[in-house]
Amino acid sequence: MENKKQEYPQKTVPECPFLPLRPSYMVRDDEFFMKLAYNQALKAWNMGEVPVGAVIEFGGEVIAQAHNMVESMRDPTAHAEILAMTQAARKLEDWRLNGTTLYVTKEPCPMCSGACVMGRVSRVVFSIPDPKMGFLGGVLKFHDIPTLNHSIQVESGVLFDECSKLLKTFFALKRAKP
Amino acid sequence: MENKKQEYPQKTVPECPFLPLRPSYMVRDDEFFMKLAYNQALKAWNMGEVPVGAVIEFGGEVIAQAHNMVESMRDPTAHAEILAMTQAARKLEDWRLNGTTLYVTKEPCPMCSGACVMGRVSRVVFSIPDPKMGFLGGVLKFHDIPTLNHSIQVESGVLFDECSKLLKTFFALKRAKP
Numbered sequence: 001m002e003n004k005k006q007e008y009p010q011k012t013v014p015e016c017p018f019l020p021l022r023p024s025y026m027v028r029d030d031e032f033f034m035k036l037a038y039n040q041a042l043k044a045w046n047m048g049e050v051p052v053g054a055v056i057e058f059g060g061e062v063i064a065q066a067h068n069m070v071e072s073m074r075d076p077t078a079h080a081e082i083l084a085m086t087q088a089a090r091k092l093e094d095w096r097l098n099g100t101t102l103y104v105t106k107e108p109c110p111m112c113s114g115a116c117v118m119g120r121v122s123r124v125v126f127s128i129p130d131p132k133m134g135f136l137g138g139v140l141k142f143h144d145i146p147t148l149n150h151s152i153q154v155e156s157g158v159l160f161d162e163c164s165k166l167l168k169t170f171f172a173l174k175r176a177k178p
Numbered sequence: 179m180e181n182k183k184q185e186y187p188q189k190t191v192p193e194c195p196f197l198p199l200r201p202s203y204m205v206r207d208d209e210f211f212m213k214l215a216y217n218q219a220l221k222a223w224n225m226g227e228v229p230v231g232a233v234i235e236f237g238g239e240v241i242a243q244a245h246n247m248v249e250s251m252r253d254p255t256a257h258a259e260i261l262a263m264t265q266a267a268r269k270l271e272d273w274r275l276n277g278t279t280l281y282v283t284k285e286p287c288p289m290c291s292g293a294c295v296m297g298r299v300s301r302v303v304f305s306i307p308d309p310k311m312g313f314l315g316g317v318l319k320f321h322d323i324p325t326l327n328h329s330i331q332v333e334s335g336v337l338f339d340e341c342s343k344l345l346k347t348f349f350a351l352k353r354a355k356p
Contacts, residue, residue, distance in 0.1 A: 075264050076273040076297030077255070086253050095254040110320060111296045114288030114313070119254030132325040135292070139325055140318070142288060147310040147317055 014173035016045040018166060030125050033057050033103040034159040037127075040067040040080065041105045041166060047072055051170050054080035054104040056088040056097070056121075063100070064088040080104060081112035085119050097121045105163040107134030107156065113142040116152055123153040127163035192351035194223040196344060208303050211235050211281040212337040215305075218245040218258065219283045219344060225250055229348050232258035232282040234266040234275070234299075241278070242266040258282060259290035263297050275299045283341040285312030285334065291320045294330055301331040305341035 020042055023035035033055050040053025044067035056064040064087035069078040081104055089095045101123040102116060108126065113135035116124050124136055124143075131138045136154045143152040198220055201213035211233050218231025222245035234242040242265035247256040259282055267273045279301040280294060286304065291313035294302055302314055302321075309316045314332045321330040 070273050074271055074273050075267045076275065077260050077264055077293050078273075079296075082255050082260075086255055089253045093252055095248050095252050095256075097254065109296055110292030110313075110326070111289055112292070114290070114292045115255055118257075118287055118289045132327075135288075139323060145317060148288070149310075 012177070013045065013048040013170075014177055016042060016051075017169065018042055018045075021162070028057075028060055030103070030155070030158045033062070033101070034105070034125065034127060034163070036062060036065060037080075037103045037105050038159060038162055038166065040065055041163070044068045044080070045166075045170060051166055052080045052104065052106050054084040054102060056084050057101045057103065058088070058092065058097075058099055063091045077111065079109065079112050081108055082115055085115055085121070089119070095119065101125060103158075105159075106130060106167065107138050108136055109133050110135045110139075117142055117148050117150050120150050121152060123155070125155045125158055127157065127159050128167060129156055190355070191223065191226040191348075192355055194220060194229075195347065196220055196223075199340070206235075206238055208281070208333070208336045211240070211279070212283070212303065212305060212341070214240060214243060215258075215281045215283050216337060216340055216344065218243055219341070222246045222258070223344075223348060229344055230258045230282065230284050232262040232280060234262050235279045235281065236266070236270065236275075236277055241269045255289065257287065257290050259286055260293055263293055263299070267297070273297065279303060281336075283337075284308060284345065285316050286314055287311050288313045288317075295320055295326050295328050298328050299330060301333070303333045303336055305335065305337050306345060307334055 020039045021035040023032045037053040037055040041051040045051035049068040053067040064084040066083035067080045097119045102121050103125045105127045107130040135142045198217045199213040201210045215231040215233040219229040223229040227246045230246045242262040244261035245258045275297045281303045283305045285308040313320045
């Protein structure tokens with residue numbers, strides 16, 4: 001190769017001060033599934049990743065759980081949502097994810113919002129809105145663009161305090177690191 | 179699982195009437211790389227996929243080649259561009275694809291346009307514009323959204339006649355099938 005890639009310093013991440021939540025399996029509501037997504041986000045943090053987690057539900061069951069793996073897989077497409085969608089499609093043996101709900105701790109980025117549309121996810125529930133990078137309400141509403149031929153039901157704010165504290169603490173500790 | 183997924187009929191695809199192009203390795207211009215992307219699209223067709231192909235260039239070399247695999251991988255995220263970006267990142271050992279050019283036979287969908295931004299691809303060259311699903315000029319210009327913090331140089335129309343004929347013939351033959 002003629003050009004040489006710029007070398008980035010290996011980024012270290014401060015230790016995660018949060019413990020996993022313990023959702024009650026008796027009530028499978030949005031908070032239940034978001035708690036599982038939150039626990040996925042903790043796993044991401046413990047691997048040195050920005051803590052974002054996702055869970056996909058179908059027929060009341062969890063069919064996919066994943067977290068951000070961009071740094072460890074060295075893959076820009078390895079967001080929690082993309083990895084979860086791949087898992088869910090494998091489980092359902094169909095790339096069409098109609099009938100599923102995707103839970104994610106942060107509003108999906110343009111790539112993941114687009115993937116929800118292309119993968120025909122029926123419902124997306126995210127916790128923290130992202131006015132800069134979120135494309136299911138923040139910067140744009142992908143789910144309202146008529147030419148895309150697939151509309152998604154979008155809800156937000158579930159488990160907001162926990163997910164917000166998690167992400168804010170992560171970035172605060174990272175900035176504070178010498 | 180409580181719910182049952184809807185069964186979709188196995189779709190068969192008409193035989194591909196096109197032959198691979200033979201790009202000259204003497205001149206590595208946009209047309210050269212797009213011809214390789216076109217040949218990837220032919221491979222997709224021959225596997226029963228919508229014929230879209232992508233190639234990623236870095237420092238004058240091809241570092242990734244892929245085609246649409248949604249049906250065969252049963253994965254909504256298995257678009258040519260996503261698979262090529264994953265390959266390229268593995269090759270460069272970095273998720274940041276700065277300095278690369280992505281060539282694709284059709285304007286990227288919202289997911290793939292978003293992935294180009296998130297993956298920091300420097301330049302995207304696509305052949306056929308897509309006013310309904312394209313997000314690098316068609317429906318929207320992702321590369322011009324200031325909050326996304328990464329701008330992409332976008333060009334289109336390279337090898338337009340060949341790529342357009344390929345996709346139009348594919349859908350015409352598919353519709354004509356009894």
